[in-house]
Amino acid sequence: MLDTGTLPRAAAQQGTEHFDVLIVGAGISGVGGAYHLSHQCPGTSFVVLETQESFGGTWITHKYPGIRSDSDLYTFGYRFKPWTTAPIATAAEILKYMGRVIDENDLGPHIRYRHRIDAAAWSSETNFWTIDATNIATGEPVRITTNFLWMCQGYYRHSEGYTPQWDGMETFKGTIVHPQTWPTELDYAGKNVVVIGSGATAATLIPAMAEDVGHVTMLQRSPTYFRTGRNAVEIADELRALAIDETWIHEIVRRKILHDQSVFTGRAFSEPETVKRELLGAVRSYLGPDYDVDTHFTPRYRPWRQRIAFIPDGDLFQGIRTGKASVVTDEIERFVETGILLKSGKQLDADIIVTATGFNLNVLGDIDFVIDGRPLNFADTVTYRGMMFTGIPNMVWVFGYFRASWTLRADLVGDFVCRLLNHMKQKRAKRVTPSLRPEDADMPLLPWIDPENFNPGYLMRGMHLLPKRGDKKEWQHTQDYWNEKDEFPAIDLDGREFVYG
Ligand SMILES: Cc1cc2nc3c(=O)[nH]c(=O)nc-3n(C[C@H](O)[C@H](O)[C@H](O)COP(=O)(O)OP(=O)(O)OC[C@H]3O[C@@H](n4cnc5c(N)ncnc54)[C@H](O)[C@@H]3O)c2cc1C
Numbered sequence: 001m002l003d004t005g006t007l008p009r010a011a012a013q014q015g016t017e018h019f020d021v022l023i024v025g026a027g028i029s030g031v032g033g034a035y036h037l038s039h040q041c042p043g044t045s046f047v048v049l050e051t052q053e054s055f056g057g058t059w060i061t062h063k064y065p066g067i068r069s070d071s072d073l074y075t076f077g078y079r080f081k082p083w084t085t086a087p088i089a090t091a092a093e094i095l096k097y098m099g100r101v102i103d104e105n106d107l108g109p110h111i112r113y114r115h116r117i118d119a120a121a122w123s124s125e126t127n128f129w130t131i132d133a134t135n136i137a138t139g140e141p142v143r144i145t146t147n148f149l150w151m152c153q154g155y156y157r158h159s160e161g162y163t164p165q166w167d168g169m170e171t172f173k174g175t176i177v178h179p180q181t182w183p184t185e186l187d188y189a190g191k192n193v194v195v196i197g198s199g200a201t202a203a204t205l206i207p208a209m210a211e212d213v214g215h216v217t218m219l220q221r222s223p224t225y226f227r228t229g230r231n232a233v234e235i236a237d238e239l240r241a242l243a244i245d246e247t248w249i250h251e252i253v254r255r256k257i258l259h260d261q262s263v264f265t266g267r268a269f270s271e272p273e274t275v276k277r278e279l280l281g282a283v284r285s286y287l288g289p290d291y292d293v294d295t296h297f298t299p300r301y302r303p304w305r306q307r308i309a310f311i312p313d314g315d316l317f318q319g320i321r322t323g324k325a326s327v328v329t330d331e332i333e334r335f336v337e338t339g340i341l342l343k344s345g346k347q348l349d350a351d352i353i354v355t356a357t358g359f360n361l362n363v364l365g366d367i368d369f370v371i372d373g374r375p376l377n378f379a380d381t382v383t384y385r386g387m388m389f390t391g392i393p394n395m396v397w398v399f400g401y402f403r404a405s406w407t408l409r410a411d412l413v414g415d416f417v418c419r420l421l422n423h424m425k426q427k428r429a430k431r432v433t434p435s436l437r438p439e440d441a442d443m444p445l446l447p448w449i450d451p452e453n454f455n456p457g458y459l460m461r462g463m464h465l466l467p468k469r470g471d472k473k474e475w476q477h478t479q480d481y482w483n484e485k486d487e488f489p490a491i492d493l494d495g496r497e498f499v500y501g
Pocket of ligand 1: 024025026027028029030049050051052056057058059062068069070071072076115116117118152153154155156158201364365366367398400404405406407
């Protein structure tokens, strides 16, 4: 428990509930945060507020056909809870796994569903946050105070996806759907479907729909890299055949996958052309020598500048081979009554158009933040290691990795937060605020992430909303799990970048 002093009790006297820690969101990060708090900070009171009707975050929001992970569950799963089946998992399997974590650790009583946080105000007089939320079931306002905010709201707006506006959309006579708000009653049997986009979502949807539709076309402006292989980890299967304990298997397989990924990531930067050839070679092996891989599967960027989705058993390519699915690389001129007119002059007829065009970046959960009476402009802050922010006291945001599983970082940040809370308790500190040190005074301030390094559309569209990055690793989200796994546990909590009060 933090040294909460007397003020939280004063809040309680006014009938406002008070918690040592408030976690925003019950996705993989928030549930992980709750686990870490209950194990590493016993006696700390905490609550998780979640807008949706259940836990899962991403995995409950998305209901489109075939929804599955694009990275392996040995590393997307928590460090502390073994994953025991095939590495690429469906949303339903991930939800089951998370449900077990909640039940086995009695986290359920801490989570309040259908509670949307609207505003958060920090006071340096009281040293706590006042959270204004809405109980969506009753419409009633809910006020809670907390010493520490653990932001696990993810990075995109859950209520709606990103759909660009194309000319003539209103004239299209068929149905337009975004995968993020998929109508579960949508009947696509025998229909002609065009999926706009070529990211992980399109690559998942297309094989899942291919059997039932008349035809499905993936319409892309430019191609994406994919990795493909069996949905299995050989070493896991071998260890399981030897009846090795699942806890061991989980740890060994994680190490193996992380080792392989580290080698792959390193090679993507040191020998991009070779890696490119390998990735395209795998695609060619599925599609055959006559397929135009150059046009449809050869991206303009170097490997790893955007997330590389894993295609289990090459199912996307199998759909293309059978002729049920096809790829068109072109640009949209306009929508017409019967489909899409392309810049090349070609027309794609469709009954259903799926806009797999990505997310709207959601900075800090669409919550209005106020610090000591002043509205917070997040873009005016500098990030401390991609998890805390200059001038914002007692707050951590879990922002995972692009090139490795998100949860690897959620676990690392979880350890950091618990260590920080325990340290504050020991120091009898009521607040901690990251601040630039004297030696950082002339540091250049750069965008949150280097677009040369990683540049998906939702980040490029929203970069101006995000905190700044410095040119030292303390002031960056380095996106480097392999360094952070050693650096985070060694962070000196009495370093000058932490100002306690
Ligand atoms: C389709 C899809 C597949 C993906 N696959 C992978 C993958 O295989 N591997 C990988 O590493 N990453 C993947 N990602 C990225 C993925 O989003 C993250 O890995 C991870 O699920 C994020 O978890 P989270 O808990 O941080 O956030 P989220 O899953 O986004 O959950 C955040 C939760 O916070 C709640 N919330 C937000 N604002 C508020 C508020 N104001 N008040 C109350 N509650 C709020 C939301 O309702 C939501 O439930 C995928 C993303 C998508 C969209």
